[in-house]
Amino acid sequence: MLDPWLFALHKEILDNGYSIEKPLLAINSSEYHENVPGFDSMETIKYLFENCNGEEDRNLLFKETGHLF
Secondary structure, three states, X not given: OEOOOOHHHHHHHHHHOXXXXXXXXXXXXXXXXXXXXXXXXXXXXXXXXXXXXXXXXXXXXXXXXXXXX
16 A cells, blocks of 8 residues: 555544454555544554454555655
């Protein structure tokens, strides 16, 4: 996933223990994930990774970058 915007699934991820059973790779730019009232994008991504079952999951954050980098 490149800068995943999980707003559409954040309640399912946080409330129901949504998980992915395949290797998961997320590449995030630090300036893309702004806080929206009632939705914390990075919290949702972190929770998703904590509950994944893949053995090779990676969640990368590139500091001082924006979405178009």
